[in-house]
Amino acid sequence: MEKGDAIIRVVFRINPDTLSDDEWAQRFREWQFVEQLRMKHHEITFKKALTEVLNEFSKGASSTDGTKKWPR
Numbered sequence: 001m002e003k004g005d006a007i008i009r010v011v012f013r014i015n016p017d018t019l020s021d022d023e024w025a026q027r028f029r030e031w032q033f034v035e036q037l038r039m040k041h042h043e044i045t046f047k048k049a050l051t052e053v054l055n056e057f058s059k060g061a062s063s064t065d066g067t068k069k070w071p072r
Contacts, residue, residue, distance in 0.1 A: 004016070004024070004028050005017075007028065007031050008024065008027050008028065008031070011031055012027055012031075014027065
């Protein structure tokens, strides 16, 4: 409960003590929904960045004659 109260207080700028149980639960579910979206966005962004880095690394790892030339 204390962590949920802190989330509601900080995220929604609402005193959780003023909410009914149903209102409190609704705010907490809203926060969970937004957090899931945020985490999915971070996951997609991280995968995209990692793919770009690995593609750049693999481009530099081979030369035209087929020998490996690793970045220094």
